Amino acid sequence: MRERDDPEVIGRRVQRLRTQRGLTQRQLAEPAYTPAYISTLEAGRARASDEALRHIADRLGVAFEELAVGRPAHLATGLRLRLTEAQRVLADGRAEEAATQYAVLRAEAEAHGLGCEQAAALLGLGECALETGRLGEAREFFEQAEERLAGKTLPERVPALRGRAVAHYLAGELRYAVYLLESALDELNRGGLHDPDALLLLYASVIGPYMDMGAHARAAQAAEFALALAPQAGDPALIARMHRSVARTLLAEGRVAEADASLAKAAELYRQLQLRTELANCHWMRGYVCAQNGELDRAEAELRQAHSMLSETRAALYRSQAAVELADVLHRRGKSQEAAGLLEGVLGDFSSERGAVHAAAAHRLLGIIAEDARDTEAAEEHYVRALSILERAGAAGDLADLCRLLGDLLRRTGRTEAALDAYRTGLGHRTAPGTTTLGPAPAQPPL
Structure with a gap:
């Protein structure tokens, strides 16, 4: 940020404003200064003191800031108000x-x-x-x-750092996303920079990558810390996001009722704050919880609502991810044709660098649907593509199950050695749960 413009720039600015107001150099100078001083200042040959600039600004009827750096009065305040309005437009989808x-x-x-x-x-x-x-x-x-x-300070930089980590996570770079978030958490906690909002934002953001990497113990610990920090946090939107993330760990631990209650709290906060995209994501997560609990009719209703809301807000990647979850429920409800159509429609939105985990999930589900239709060639192709994407992303959470599906298919088609290789790959990922993150866990917050 500029402290003060050069004397020549300030001199031209003073002369322009004085002329606009029809003042002579004497009128501008009196009673504290001389016309000669104003002349020297306007020519850029003198560096005015803050006291002199304040006198001149007062005579000209402008803010000190406008003379010193050419910034119109109240510009920063006006910009902040317009930033808040832009944030409201984004929240509306x-x-x-x-x-x-x-x-x-x-x-x-x-x-x-x-x-x-x-x-x-x-x-x-x-x-x-x-x-x-x-x-x-x-x-x-x-x-x-x-x-x-x-x-x-680091707490002030955390939102930008967290945004970068989420971009890497959605691009399938799970390890690097975790590295960024864990490094920031470690620095905050070891350095005594106890900022509840910054810590809560980081813990809520690291849960998703942990779960996809199969590091369930780390995810559960992050959720525990997030819940403990929530009463100290001041941002209700952040607290709602935390509840949405924590629900995933609760579900993994079989605590379905608590997961549902956590999502209900998040949804209520999002409604109060009128955060449309976040509310849609909450419906999506509730659909996921219902699907895991076997309530497929309720899951379908929640996911259809989420997909519809995300389509309206043009949240392209999130919409496509919700479509994959919806297709899974449709397939389980016997609507495989509709599920396949939905998946084929969104597959082009994904790649190994864009929504990698859901890209793999889409190929996995299309493989299952192809197997049901006895098209083993297409099924194998989808499984292999899903395996490649997950291995590149380091998403160990889903790799073991996918290797089992591929191994079963290879065994049924008479390729026993290839099937054994697939099973061994799956077992390798199954035997080391929670060890896929980089290095030791970050320091704990001083709760």
Whole structure:
């Protein structure tokens, strides 16, 4: 952020404003200074003190800031209000409209040297890019926000760092996402930087990658810390996100009623805050919980609602991920044709670099549907593609089950050696639960 413009720039600014107001140099100078001093200042040959600039600003009827750096009065306040409005547009599910607003605000903040507001606009652009599935752009925006906040404390940098980690996670880079989040947690906890909001944001964000990597013990511990931190946190949207993440660990531990209650709390907060995309994601998660608990009719209703809401908000990647969960429930309810059609419709939205875990899930389900239709060739192709994606992403949580499916298929088609290889691969992932993260667990928060 600029402290003061050069004397020549300030001199031209003083002369322009004085002329606009029809004042002479004597009128501007009196009673504290001389016309000669004003003349020297306007020519850029003198560096005015803060006291002199405040006198001149008062005579000209402008803010000190406007003379010193050319920033109109109340610009920062106005920008912050408009940033809040853009955030509201994004929360309503209008990511593209919000991105346009954030881009304008970023340019204005940059032009006037407002570093914090520029970082906030970059964070908004990153969130918009995440919602619309442009993961490369999202990563760049979050990296730029981190650069603007380089001189700030770690708690202030956490939202940008967390955004970058989520972009890597959605791109299938699970290990690196966990590394970023764990490193920040370790630094916060070891350094005594006990910021409840920053810690809660990191713990809520690391649960998903932990679960997909098969590190269920780490996920459960992160959920435990998040729940303990929640009463100290001040952001209700953050608390709602935490409840949504924690539900996944509760479900993995068989605590279905608690998972459902956690999601009910999240949904209520999202409704109060009118966060449309987050509310849709909450319906999606409730559908997932119901499906795991065998309540397939309720699961289908929740997932259809989530898919419909995400389609309206144009949250492309999230919509496609919800479609995979819905297709799984439809298949289990005997609606395999509809499920296959839904999967074929969204498969193009995924790749090993974009929604990797759900890309693999889509191929796995299409393989199962193909097997049911006795098309073993297509089934094997889908299983192999799913296996490749999961291995590249390090998503050990689903690899063992997929290897079993592939092994069974190979055995039924007479390829015993290949089937044994598949089973061995699956057993290798099954024998080391919770050991897939990088290094020791991060330091614990001082609860």
